[in-house]
Amino acid sequence: MFQSVSVIVLCGYVLLSLLLIPMQYLYIKELRKLEEERVQQGITQNELYDRMPFERQQLHYNAQGNPLFILANLFATVLYKIKNRK
Numbered sequence: 001m002f003q004s005v006s007v008i009v010l011c012g013y014v015l016l017s018l019l020l021i022p023m024q025y026l027y028i029k030e031l032r033k034l035e036e037e038r039v040q041q042g043i044t045q046n047e048l049y050d051r052m053p054f055e056r057q058q059l060h061y062n063a064q065g066n067p068l069f070i071l072a073n074l075f076a077t078v079l080y081k082i083k084n085r086k
Contacts, residue, residue, distance in 0.1 A: 014071065016068070017069075017075065018075075021076050021079065024069060024073050024075075024076035025076040027063050028080050034048070
């Protein structure tokens with residue numbers, strides 16, 4: 001019984017992660033643009049986040065730190081790196 005519940009939960013998590021990949025991919029793409037702008041402005045990452053509105057900081061924190069998004073973030077990062085090789 002416990003095994004079947006675990007398998008269902010794991011399959012649900014993988015399915016959710018696959019559904020979230022497009023959103024996380026767009027988020028990672030925007031993060032890379034933000035990073036380029038930060039470097040051009042010559043400011044540190046801490047300064048960048050200090051200048052952000054509180055709401056946007058919370059969105060970044062949730063998208064990066066939520067355990068629900070770990071697998072989707074991993075897949076989206078790998079996909080981004082493959083598509084944007086130099």
